[in-house]
Amino acid sequence: MNYGRYSVKKELGRGMNVVYLAYDPQMDSQVALKVLSKDSVVDENIFQRFIKEAQVTRLVAHPNIITVYDVGRDHGTIFIAMELVKGEPLNKVIEKNRLPFQQIIDIGEQVATALDYAHQKGIVHRDIKPANIILTSSGKVKITDFGIARIEDTQQTIDGMVLGTPLYMSPEQAKGQPVDGRSDLYSLGVILYELATWKRPFKGETWEFLYRSIIQDKPKPPMRENLPLPPCLSALILKSLEKNPNKRFQTGAEMKASLKACLLEIQNGERPSPSPRMKILKPMVVFCSVIILVAGLIFTIQKLVKPHAELRVNSTPLGAQVFIDDEFKGKTPFKIKLPMGKHEVRLSLHDYYEWEAQLQLDEKGETPLEVNLEPMEK
Numbered sequence: 001m002n003y004g005r006y007s008v009k010k011e012l013g014r015g016m017n018v019v020y021l022a023y024d025p026q027m028d029s030q031v032a033l034k035v036l037s038k039d040s041v042v043d044e045n046i047f048q049r050f051i052k053e054a055q056v057t058r059l060v061a062h063p064n065i066i067t068v069y070d071v072g073r074d075h076g077t078i079f080i081a082m083e084l085v086k087g088e089p090l091n092k093v094i095e096k097n098r099l100p101f102q103q104i105i106d107i108g109e110q111v112a113t114a115l116d117y118a119h120q121k122g123i124v125h126r127d128i129k130p131a132n133i134i135l136t137s138s139g140k141v142k143i144t145d146f147g148i149a150r151i152e153d154t155q156q157t158i159d160g161m162v163l164g165t166p167l168y169m170s171p172e173q174a175k176g177q178p179v180d181g182r183s184d185l186y187s188l189g190v191i192l193y194e195l196a197t198w199k200r201p202f203k204g205e206t207w208e209f210l211y212r213s214i215i216q217d218k219p220k221p222p223m224r225e226n227l228p229l230p231p232c233l234s235a236l237i238l239k240s241l242e243k244n245p246n247k248r249f250q251t252g253a254e255m256k257a258s259l260k261a262c263l264l265e266i267q268n269g270e271r272p273s274p275s276p277r278m279k280i281l282k283p284m285v286v287f288c289s290v291i292i293l294v295a296g297l298i299f300t301i302q303k304l305v306k307p308h309a310e311l312r313v314n315s316t317p318l319g320a321q322v323f324i325d326d327e328f329k330g331k332t333p334f335k336i337k338l339p340m341g342k343h344e345v346r347l348s349l350h351d352y353y354e355w356e357a358q359l360q361l362d363e364k365g366e367t368p369l370e371v372n373l374e375p376m377e378k
Helices: 044-059 090-096 100-121 181-197 209-214 232-239 254-266 276-305
Strands: 006-012 017-025 029-036 068-074 076-080 087-088 133-136 142-145 307-315 321-324 327-331 333-340 340-350 357-360 366-372
Touching: 006 029, 017 142, 044 068, 044 090, 076 090, 087 090, 087 254, 090 133, 090 181, 100 142, 100 181, 100 232, 181 232, 181 254, 307 327, 307 357, 321 333, 327 333, 357 366
Parallel strands: 307 366
Antiparallel strands: 006 017, 017 029, 029 076, 068 076, 087 133, 133 142, 307 333, 321 327, 321 340, 340 357
């Protein structure tokens, strides 16, 4: 099957759009061919978003942004021929590995550089998230999906309409207010927080609570394995997540410079520093050690005799990652014994909105938990 001059070889992915591996005989090369599904052609909003992605992406020629080669119509629909990038979306990378701080900073630098370029062109992406960042095997970053981007001096978007992925939205975006490039840099800060800690800075059992958390709550200082991050990285991330845009990085170039300076500090031997409280308690270390040993013994005895319940977690679709009390435990379908009491349960699956709730286990025996995950729009 052909779309225009492009010969389809195989399907690579499907959502509101279908992405194919295709061959371009004119360039004698393979391309990624994104085709608007025929069911979506009748939806004017989806149609305009698709057209806009092609228009916007053609305005930005940058090594860290997917290149669009061609736009056309065929078989009653429209298609975009674009650069074929061999790599993984960053959300898949996060699921598999905890990246070293140096690589996290390198990813941040590349994204900040690309955003700075787009912002100088008057383009705000508005949906910066791990799924829209592809990481190649060589470590190169490619940003994709400019479908809801805002172009300055146009009226293609309406203020007051909330567009984007809630988990990575800036406070002003969550309120439906006008946004500028600093909103994209906030989203990058959320990604850096997640890359560094395997947690997200804001949570909510419902979208309403999530929006409220983004708008009102102060994020906890980022930690990894219950230890503070290198001070420069922690400070950089928290600055990115300021509620007031004027207190964040004002440009991608400014954020990149801070990331580069932080990398140099880490390479020169910076380590996570103890808090002032730890310095105050240092003279009492022997006394505290005794107290901790005794408390640990008591806790161990209590844990051995404390009644447990069995939690069975299932999801639709299957294969979702299960986090209990912020620790990864396995994938659905999944069964685990837990102490009686309250536990925080979170399910995460690529292309689906994250599900999270607090669960009270009060009875012995098996407690079933069935979760229907909501698919993200593409």
